[in-house]
Amino acid sequence: MEAMLHITTLHYLVLGAALFLLGVIGVLTRRNVVIVLMSIELILNAVNLNLVAFSRYWQGIHGSTALHGQVFAIFIITDAAAEAAVGLGILIAFFRNKETVNVDEVNLLKW
Amino acid sequence: MGVGMQFTSTDYLLVLPMTLLTLFAIGILLIDLMLEQEQKWANAVTAFIGLLFSAKAVYNIQQWLGSRPASYGLMQTVLVDHVTLYFFYLFLAATAITILMSVRYLEIEHESHGEYYALLLLSVVGMMCMAAGADVVLIFIGLELMAISTYVLVGFLRRDRRSNEAALKYFLLGAFSSGIFAYGLSLFYGLTGSTNLATIHTALRQVLGGPYEPIAVIALLTTVTGLLFKIAAVPFHQWAPDAYEGAPTSITGFMSVAVKAAGWAMLLRVLILSPFRLGGLVAMRSIWLPVLIVVAISTMTGANLAALTQTNTKRLLAYSSIAHVGYILLGLVAGSATELNADGIKGILIYLLVYTFMNLGAFGVITSLRHRNVIGDELDDLNGLYSRAPVEAVLMLVFVLSLAGIPPLAGFYGKYFIFLGLVETHYYRLAAIAVLYSVFGLYYYLKIANAMFMRQPERGEERLPVSYAMRAALGVTAFATLFIGIMPNRFIEAANWALGIANNPNTAKLIR
Numbered sequence: 001m002e003a004m005l006h007i008t009t010l011h012y013l014v015l016g017a018a019l020f021l022l023g024v025i026g027v028l029t030r031r032n033v034v035i036v037l038m039s040i041e042l043i044l045n046a047v048n049l050n051l052v053a054f055s056r057y058w059q060g061i062h063g064s065t066a067l068h069g070q071v072f073a074i075f076i077i078t079d080a081a082a083e084a085a086v087g088l089g090i091l092i093a094f095f096r097n098k099e100t101v102n103v104d105e106v107n108l109l110k111w
Numbered sequence: 112m113g114v115g116m117q118f119t120s121t122d123y124l125l126v127l128p129m130t131l132l133t134l135f136a137i138g139i140l141l142i143d144l145m146l147e148q149e150q151k152w153a154n155a156v157t158a159f160i161g162l163l164f165s166a167k168a169v170y171n172i173q174q175w176l177g178s179r180p181a182s183y184g185l186m187q188t189v190l191v192d193h194v195t196l197y198f199f200y201l202f203l204a205a206t207a208i209t210i211l212m213s214v215r216y217l218e219i220e221h222e223s224h225g226e227y228y229a230l231l232l233l234s235v236v237g238m239m240c241m242a243a244g245a246d247v248v249l250i251f252i253g254l255e256l257m258a259i260s261t262y263v264l265v266g267f268l269r270r271d272r273r274s275n276e277a278a279l280k281y282f283l284l285g286a287f288s289s290g291i292f293a294y295g296l297s298l299f300y301g302l303t304g305s306t307n308l309a310t311i312h313t314a315l316r317q318v319l320g321g322p323y324e325p326i327a328v329i330a331l332l333t334t335v336t337g338l339l340f341k342i343a344a345v346p347f348h349q350w351a352p353d354a355y356e357g358a359p360t361s362i363t364g365f366m367s368v369a370v371k372a373a374g375w376a377m378l379l380r381v382l383i384l385s386p387f388r389l390g391g392l393v394a395m396r397s398i399w400l401p402v403l404i405v406v407a408i409s410t411m412t413g414a415n416l417a418a419l420t421q422t423n424t425k426r427l428l429a430y431s432s433i434a435h436v437g438y439i440l441l442g443l444v445a446g447s448a449t450e451l452n453a454d455g456i457k458g459i460l461i462y463l464l465v466y467t468f469m470n471l472g473a474f475g476v477i478t479s480l481r482h483r484n485v486i487g488d489e490l491d492d493l494n495g496l497y498s499r500a501p502v503e504a505v506l507m508l509v510f511v512l513s514l515a516g517i518p519p520l521a522g523f524y525g526k527y528f529i530f531l532g533l534v535e536t537h538y539y540r541l542a543a544i545a546v547l548y549s550v551f552g553l554y555y556y557l558k559i560a561n562a563m564f565m566r567q568p569e570r571g572e573e574r575l576p577v578s579y580a581m582r583a584a585l586g587v588t589a590f591a592t593l594f595i596g597i598m599p600n601r602f603i604e605a606a607n608w609a610l611g612i613a614n615n616p617n618t619a620k621l622i623r
Binding site for chain 1 (some may be wrong): 189247248251252255259262263266269270272275277278279280283286287289290291293294296297298300301304305357447545
């Protein structure tokens, strides 16, 4: 019973992979730009989960100073914040001129 | 390692080009507050001085390195070798020409803000981090710094719907691809326990053939997908034509050369690290090489076919630039076919160099057509350009012929070394396909020439005023396009130097 309740690195990875896939499916299928943005955040959070889980795993092998993964995760969190800020800024500029957030109506440029 | 670690002067020296550009970017943001609307050109001057300082810093590193091929810095996160320095110079030159092209254009668009130049410099900082990174964290952060700055620049004409739309598309697909790229990197970290490309390389050798090999393949595929998105290779290219068409024309030029060269620097770093120290994912070459061959062929096919039907010059050049990615990818195929084929990699370096000048020149001509009431980016806007602006029409002809790869213009040597590399590594069929497609490409390049020289102008238009900065930009790009074409030796020697190949005394005779 004890062993069954134990959460291993693999569990985190499966969760991470699931989040990643949800994010990719969201980007490819959803039509609302805000939800597409949220899906991209989901992908980045899947990456963070992976990194932290792996960092924990490698700490068990290389000792507690093996923190690369957690450092990388902090950088990705920062990056996600910057990206969201710029993305929403672009979306607002777009919305002002066009009054829509539907990707299907982002259609001025095509061949 | 540990708490007592200190930075040495080497560390500061190696990141000095980036540091200086960051300081100048912040300086521009501050100075901009004090400038009147009609004094905004001073920001361009500040940015230009920043680039000169940065170039001097790069030169200092070059002097300091001397005959040593490479140096690590900042706890092994930065690896500066000759290829890195080559890319540094390339980014700085491309950005300098972009700034010259931008000043008048921004005034015409009524969007002359200091942020434009600050963002340009910051994106160059990002590019330098990508070219110098030996650690995936630094490469990723550099990529994002460059990409986020570029998203804003693409949407810089905020009252223009096309610019908004281009920025939105570029942002969504760019952020998506960064996410996929980061996921691949996180898996590589998990497999190897390191974010350092050299360590990843050694650790990967043990992973391959072991039980975790499928995960390594997934990691490779996601990482390479992210990379191919960034260089706009088919089938990950859909963002490029839209972003290129909607962006301010000066930024389109910048994206098609500097941002693309940075993508290439990153691709080379992640896949082979450095010609002096193989690393990164080179151990998985047998998996990514076939992928690259398929992508290269589909890129050349897709882009050349799509370019045929374009009626917008910017969009046509966007597809042409995707087609060029296909040729450069073949350089990587040839370059990594055996342990490391110098002619293939040399082809990539020379191609990116000549491409910088000829493509920026072409976009410079289109930028110069933008004046009151005329956007100037439709193919029909070029009609009869020869009678309205003969100098620009002739320059444009030089640039498009060079893009098509006609000797003795610069574009020929880019293709020459790549095809040579392919033949040397016995990819005869690939070389034949590439030659066929470059002949094919001549059709749509000549469409531009046809519009300029053969058709009549639709309206009797006044002669176009061209600013001195733009004249300088066009002059430099045209001179470089002709000069590299006629006297290529110096530039081939520069590429040889970057790759650490001793200059063959027969260089002058054989152009090898």
